[in-house]
Amino acid sequence: MAAAFRHWAHSDYVEGMSGHISVRDPEYPAAFWTNPLGVHFGLLCVSDMILVDFAGKVIGGDRTRPPNTAGFLIHSAIHQARPDVHAICHAHSIYGKAWSVFGKRLEMLTQDACKFFGQAQGVYSDYGGVVLGFEEGKRIAAALGPRGKGCIMRNHGILTVGQTVDEAAFLFTSMERSCQVQLLVDAAAAKGTPKLIIEDEEAMLNQEVEGDPEICYAEFQVYYNHIDRLHKGEFKE
Template structure:
């Protein structure tokens, strides 16, 4: 009886992992579809169900539109590859950033990190993200900042990165890019969509000349209204998968 129960648990865990793999592969494809990718660089990760504290990350060298569920690499918290497909390399900087967040945040089911130009531009702006749009104001209450220390190859940076992240769902890595954390891949991607859209609007707005800022009361009202922003993923993710099925099928293999 115990062996049957263990076998059933193992089977269920495999099913759950496969679902995470499909969602993460979909997120990689969506990043490419939105034009947020950076050749083979930047990374998205997701925690694998189970007690081992393993997570999935992209095989270093594949373009994001090439990634499939089965090609994702499973690593442990030390960066050791547990399981891989045909490519057996992991971006060291990706491991530094993502392992830091997964190790420090129990709620970090998925982490998205990008170098998209508008996000980098706002990360380098002296004042960071400004309340220039409703989208930006929906992000501000979830946002933190981390100073640039060089390419993220130093494992010592993990402590400072997680300290700066705190409980935030979004982060601007100064002079570097954007990062979001979600309980699921769908949630992390949805947070990133809002953050990237806010950055895009800011870059366009600042190119137009003098700006108009809302009142502090309006900013605070929007911050309160944004507390459940992650729940938008229940609507956005199924729609995004339908888009992906029509534009970039094949991610779920």
């Protein structure tokens, strides 16, 4: 998780204190590890992380800082609604925010976008402001759906989930880039260039490979190894 945050810092996903990753604790499934409030992604280490239960109480890790309130409400709702989800990623990335203003699904424009084909992609089409209530978190979890891997949150940004931090983090980067591609393609299409959408059958076949949890885990290792070499393993402290 610390390596994923360092990767986010290099990818320019930082916007103040916004953004959070969580991973369900393997011993206490009704609690999850997440980042503390107000630490730059590029500085986060293993020792900074905090363990929070579903009531919002910090029960382990670094107790000097609280969790991000909005982050806790979103992540706790999804972890409770989806027992299969062990990790969740959300940040205020540029292209995810830009595409979110349309409140629309990503189209299957590229092989990479097919990770989010069909029920693997949800859209939260309402906007309730900064998430400061349990009900808003529950609505986002409902929009993600029982099989969602990623969710477009209108006027807010994107969110991804996975069986591991590595899977969820790779899906986040892939969804962010797919939003960028969608915006570029739509800009070209507005000038008269026709779009060619991948057919459903091919999109499903792509998803079976591109969206496989182990494949997504392996995809993230190139980022992990880059961060490990770049930071000389300092984030593991």
